Amino acid sequence: MPTLAVGASRTLVTVLLLAFDTATPAVTAALHDGRSVLAESTEVDARRHGELLMPAVDRVLREAGTKLDAVTGIVVGVGPGPYTGLRVGLVTAAAFGDALGIPVHGICTLDGIAYAAGQAGLAEGPFVVATDARRKEVYWARYDSPRSRVTGPAVDRPADIAEQVTGVPAVGQGAVLYPEVFTGVRTDPAAPVHQSAAALVALAVVKLEAGEDFLPPLPLYLRRPDAQVPAGYKAVLPK
Amino acid sequence: MADEPLVLGIETSCDETGVGIVRGHTLLADAIASSVDEHARFGGVVPEVASRAHLEAMVPTIQRALKEAGVSATDLDGIAVTAGPGLAGALLVGVSAAKAYAYALGKPLYGVNHLASHICVDQLEHGPLPEPTMALLVSGGHSSLLLAPDITGDVRPLGSTIDDAAGEAFDKVARVLGLGFPGGPAIDRYSREGDPAAIRFPRGLTGGRDPIYDFSFSGLKTAVARWVEGKRREGADVPVADVAASFQEAVVDVLTRKAIRACKDNGVDHLMIGGGVAANSRLRSLAKERCEDAGIVLRVPRPKLCTDNGAMVAALGAEMVARGRPASTLDLPADSSLQVTEVSVPGHTH
Ligand SMILES: [Zn+2]
Numbered sequence: 001m002p003t004l005a006v007g008a009s010r011t012l013v014t015v016l017l018l019a020f021d022t023a024t025p026a027v028t029a030a031l032h033d034g035r036s037v038l039a040e041s042t043e044v045d046a047r048r049h050g051e052l053l054m055p056a057v058d059r060v061l062r063e064a065g066t067k068l069d070a071v072t073g074i075v076v077g078v079g080p081g082p083y084t085g086l087r088v089g090l091v092t093a094a095a096f097g098d099a100l101g102i103p104v105h106g107i108c109t110l111d112g113i114a115y116a117a118g119q120a121g122l123a124e125g126p127f128v129v130a131t132d133a134r135r136k137e138v139y140w141a142r143y144d145s146p147r148s149r150v151t152g153p154a155v156d157r158p159a160d161i162a163e164q165v166t167g168v169p170a171v172g173q174g175a176v177l178y179p180e181v182f183t184g185v186r187t188d189p190a191a192p193v194h195q196s197a198a199a200l201v202a203l204a205v206v207k208l209e210a211g212e213d214f215l216p217p218l219p220l221y222l223r224r225p226d227a228q229v230p231a232g233y234k235a236v237l238p239k
Numbered sequence: 240m241a242d243e244p245l246v247l248g249i250e251t252s253c254d255e256t257g258v259g260i261v262r263g264h265t266l267l268a269d270a271i272a273s274s275v276d277e278h279a280r281f282g283g284v285v286p287e288v289a290s291r292a293h294l295e296a297m298v299p300t301i302q303r304a305l306k307e308a309g310v311s312a313t314d315l316d317g318i319a320v321t322a323g324p325g326l327a328g329a330l331l332v333g334v335s336a337a338k339a340y341a342y343a344l345g346k347p348l349y350g351v352n353h354l355a356s357h358i359c360v361d362q363l364e365h366g367p368l369p370e371p372t373m374a375l376l377v378s379g380g381h382s383s384l385l386l387a388p389d390i391t392g393d394v395r396p397l398g399s400t401i402d403d404a405a406g407e408a409f410d411k412v413a414r415v416l417g418l419g420f421p422g423g424p425a426i427d428r429y430s431r432e433g434d435p436a437a438i439r440f441p442r443g444l445t446g447g448r449d450p451i452y453d454f455s456f457s458g459l460k461t462a463v464a465r466w467v468e469g470k471r472r473e474g475a476d477v478p479v480a481d482v483a484a485s486f487q488e489a490v491v492d493v494l495t496r497k498a499i500r501a502c503k504d505n506g507v508d509h510l511m512i513g514g515g516v517a518a519n520s521r522l523r524s525l526a527k528e529r530c531e532d533a534g535i536v537l538r539v540p541r542p543k544l545c546t547d548n549g550a551m552v553a554a555l556g557a558e559m560v561a562r563g564r565p566a567s568t569l570d571l572p573a574d575s576s577l578q579v580t581e582v583s584v585p586g587h588t589h
Contacts, residue, residue: 050572054335058342087332091293091335094297098341108476219294226285226287
């Protein structure tokens with residue numbers, strides 16, 4: 001059974017990490033044993049995260065010939081991403097963590113995409129990751145290298161961040177959607193557009209080895225909830 | 240009885256994160272986390288606020304329910320969840336959580352209908368439901384008359400509101416009167432000091448040619464608002480208690496009249512009333528009076544089981560397990576407009 005030397009003490013531990021992320025249109029799940037990705041599943045369907053995630057988890061576990069109770073930790077993308085889909089991954093991770101008594105490691109979704117860009121050899125210098133935030137906005141962050149985020153994550157209208165991103169190499173659907181602002185968008189077929197759980201879980205393994213902290217498995221919403229306060233009537237009675 | 244099914248139910252269709260645990264017809268735990276206070280300043284439930292609160296509350300509420308019931312998750316015979324109808328984003332949090340627990344624990348998953356659960360919950364209070372049962376469900380989201388020949392598989396809609404739900408009308412009238420949100424408890428409280436016959440507000444859809452079992456509360460709400468506005472324009476004091484009592488009387492008069500009529504027409508001698516508005520004291524007393532006159536047995540669960548909760552979902556799940564109904568598949572969708580005739584949702588790959 002493969003082991004992983006974890007943190008500064010290089011303690012050898014057996015790991016089997018299940019990762020998933022529902023913060024982009026991809027419903028993506030992967031399994032990693034500390035040495036390599038054993039199985040992965042990625043389907044792009046922005047409206048069916050809730051239906052597709054659990055069958056995808058079941059599929060990667062079966063493909064790897066193992067079961068959920070053998071998993072030692074959950075890795076989950078915490079966004080930013082459209083909320084309804086994002087919550088599917090986070091509540092699933094929290095429930096698995098509770099039911100199995102295993103840790104849940106959160107990672108910024110954009111960091112997973114940045115790591116994938118690095119794996120594809122597309123991140124030599126500084127670059128930008130941007131995903132679709134809907135409502136004509138993007139979630140975005142700047143990186144010095146695939147493992148080093150320098151600004152963000154933030155949510156903005158592309159035009160408002162043009163100064164910071166125009167001409168900078170960029171990956172992600174947000175960059176693909178607004179090429180007039182993200183002029184450095186990578187059109188290479190290997191460039192990541194959505195999240196890949198295989199990249200996310202590989203990043204998690206690197207972070208575990210380095211003894212780095214993870215994020216708590218809580219959503220990065222970045223926006224306050226929409227809520228209209230009705231005009232209403234003035235109270236006629238003292239409270 | 241230890242051989243009765245032990246089922247955990249999850250309810251997230253609106254603003255309550257409910258987790259209940261039942262063994263057969265016995266309630267073991269009913270844990271609730273409500274986001275109602277976060278919605279109060281908006282005067283109504285804000286879907287995104289509700290969904291965020293469900294995510295935060297889900298695991299702690301499950302843990303609380305298990306502790307309260309004194310059972311281990313591994314002992315469960317199934318996990319039931321509201322698959323619809325309700326707020327789409329809110330439902331999805333509960334459905335996703337239920338799938339994850341069911342999958343992680345190796346338990347069957349039952350996606351069930353929220354309305355049928357409102358009926359079934361009375362088994363926890365008054366034992367097995369006679370079949371068929373007539374049900375009047377009234378809340379901020381629903382106003383329905385349902386005939387249930389089989390609570391796990393055959394629930395038929397006889398009538399429902401054509402505009403506002405009854406509870407919605409309570410909220411809107413409470414706002415007109417400046418009584419805050421949610422409106423039901425405030426109207427009920429003020430009504431006790433008021434005269435229900437002070438103002439004759441209209442009874443919607445009670446004319447000879449109107450649909451017999453459908454409801455309409457929009458006209459009533461407008462009539463109340465107009466009456467109150469008129470008083471204010473005159474510079475007169477608004478008799479809040481009389482307005483509340485007269486409005487409440489108009490609502491419960493129509494609800495009970497149509498429910499009794501439905502029982503008589505269909506030869507059903509049991510009426511159950513559920514939903515948040517079933518907590519209304521005047522609805523309870525008038526229904527009792529009219530059922531007694533008509534020789535109908537009235538079943539109304541205690542108020543905490545009438546409002547949205549996880550126990551009602553667990554109750555229906557347990558009944559499904561007991562009757563050997565098929566479980567749902569892992570691709571079970573959350574369906575915000577699920578029809579009441581779909582008592583359970585099998586999932587796509589069934
Ligand atoms: Zn309800």
